[in-house]
Amino acid sequence: MLLVNIDGYASSESKLPWMSWSDWGWKATVASMADILASGGRPKAIACSIGVSRLEYAYEIASGIGEVSSWANIQVLKCDTNRSHGDNWIDVAVLGYTLKPIPRSGARPGDLLVQVGPIGYGFLSDLALKGLIDIRDYPRVLEYTRRPKIQLDIGPRLGECSIRASIDNSDGWIATLYQLSLSSRVKIVVEKTIIIEEALDVASRIGVSEYKVLESWEDYNLALAVPPQNTDCILEYCKRYDIRCDIIGRVELGSRVYYKDLELKPIGWTWVD
Structure with a gap:
């Protein structure tokens, strides 16, 4: 089955101050690839459209996209360029393939909630944007927020492990869990979280507080709803590739998202007020 995902960004809202234009092209492409992986797919090709106010920005953005394609060993089909008289912008479409698509709407009461990959990069980015920390003091965070790297073959593994529902974290961890809850019409109970x-x-x-860290965005980690008998399948995969991964909660009848006994508000990053 063919999978297609497209993400779009304006530089004024999504290009972090410590990013180069090529970093921005990289990040936008990886963000779109993450959705393909969460859907159980393997990325196969990239297409894009960019609007820039200066020609050199186009070269730099294209360079970042090209570097992602080399890293991921996938093809860039086409990249359209446009002149922008206002904000610079980018749309990136990623095409993928899967034998077994994983929806967001498949979680069922009794499933276990598995987190694949840690959160916290977006939380620290937010503090840096507010002037509360210097991101340069945290080299690993600086590098990941500039050029995130994700596990490229995890998508097909989700199907092999019979994962019922999956979603990646781009807009905020709490917001991500709420999307899983709303799509599946279930209650999500979180007992712990993997944080850098x-x-x-x-x-x-x-x-x-730790609750504030749960708002962390653009970590590109995954939330999975997994039948209890299948958790070893995904946990063993994570162990093999040294990915931080654990059972962090459960799925119940009901609605909304709870951290232990506290109901969480669906707060996260948003591109519009």
Whole structure:
């Protein structure tokens, strides 16, 4: 089955201050690829359209997209260029293929919630944007937010492990879990979360609660609803590739998202007010 995903961004809202234009092209492409992986697919090709106010931006953005294609060993089919008299923008479409598509709407009461990959990069980016930290003090975070890298063959593994529902985290971890809850019409109960050490250390130092870290965006980690008998399949995959992965909660009858006994508000990153 053919999978297609498209994501679009304006540079004024999505290009972080420490990103080059080629970084921005890389990030936008990986973000679109993450949706293909979450759907159980393997990315196969890229197409894009960009609007720029200066010609050199087009070359740099195209360079970033080309570097992703080389890293992922997939083809760039076409990239359309346009002159923009206002904001610079980019749309990236990624084509993929799957034998077994994984929806967001498949979670069922009794499933276990598995987190694949940590959160916290977006949380620290948010603090940096607010001037509360210097992102350069956290080299690993700086590099990941500039050029995120995701596990490219995890998509087909989701189908092999009979994952019922899957979604990637781009807009915020809480918001992501709410999308899973709403799509599947279930209650999500989270007991713990995998968070990068840098985010935990900063949160503790500046007195920010763990709940605030849960808003972290553009981490591109996955939330999976997994039948209990199939959890070993995905956990063993994570162990083989040294991916931080764990059972963090469960799916129940009901609605909304809870962290232990506290109902969470669907707060996350948004491109519009």
